[in-house]
Amino acid sequence: MKKLMKGGDLLTIGDLAERTGLSVSAIRFYEDRGLVRPSRNAGGQRRFLRADIRRLSFVLVAQEFGFSIAEIAEQLKRLPEGRAPTKADWTRISREFRSHLDQRIARMTALRDKLDSCIGCGCLSLKSCQLYNAGDAAANKGRGPRYLLGDRPDLKASDT
Amino acid sequence: MKKLMKGGDLLTIGDLAERTGLSVSAIRFYEDRGLVRPSRNAGGQRRFLRADIRRLSFVLVAQEFGFSIAEIAEQLKRLPEGRAPTKADWTRISREFRSHLDQRIARMTALRDKLDSCIGCGCLSLKSCQLYNAGDAAANKGRGPRYLLGDRPDLKASDT
């Protein structure tokens, strides 16, 4: 017979894996990175709070949006350690998250619109390109180049 | 005195690096992955077409949008090999790209809106969560879990 989650409100790592869809190894990895902080039972096995389902759900969604583990850990530091987060806790963290989100979407959308006037027209002209210098400060956060599409304007006619 | 790009219309790897903002090593890496196919001069050094500036610019933008090198290579296969792409060539490729883009933006936006009704309210309720089962087929393309936020509904009151 299936185990049914022994005794109290605490979850084993297997329970949590089943509930979040994550692998057991991924959850251990996330613990290592500080995303969850399970307690241990007498035998040394991890015991998670039910609130950790929510915590990991947040991790999953945030990853979908392209946030790194480190960035997500940064966000989750705003949640309390030993107890389940309150509504106010989640509201606080979600505000921050939402603003990062909006920035990301805005940047994607802006890039798309500029692409429409460059690649979209079929020429991808760099001489008069709108994407030219589209790489502002925010763009340089990633692993990208020093200047996005920053082709210096000594191009010949054949380039445009 | 600076080199000024010798003779013909061909660029050295250094020229291309300067023009795209990429490092020389990155360009060699991209060649290895099939994103550019430079010719070689008598001495065995790479010589790039001016059109390769555009090619690599495309790579840069596509990466900004979160496409992998392999996916970008797939797109670039639609461009001609030895000659500079025509307007029609870029139009064809840009249509494909634009549709991928729109899907990505739509997915981001949808997820954000759902977050608003879950995390946004401060409770991140999973019992009645809109994000619950938000992980449709499209969501499972990434390195993610089997079911996004798929917390099965045998939760207690303390969970909501």
Added chain:
DNA sequence: ATAATTCCTCAAGTATAGTTGAGGTCAAGG
């Protein structure tokens, strides 16, 4: 002509995000 650059290849290293396997312990069911 010679020195300074730039370029070449190839192997190894870095960071992120995990997975896999060895060797061993813990817990639940019969």
Added chain:
DNA sequence: CCTTGACCTCAACTATACTTGAGGAATTAT
């Protein structure tokens, strides 16, 4: 009790996207 399945640690391996360095050849500047 004792077997089976879940769990433990730790090291090593995978993939992506590059960078760094060694050892050497080609180009360019003076």
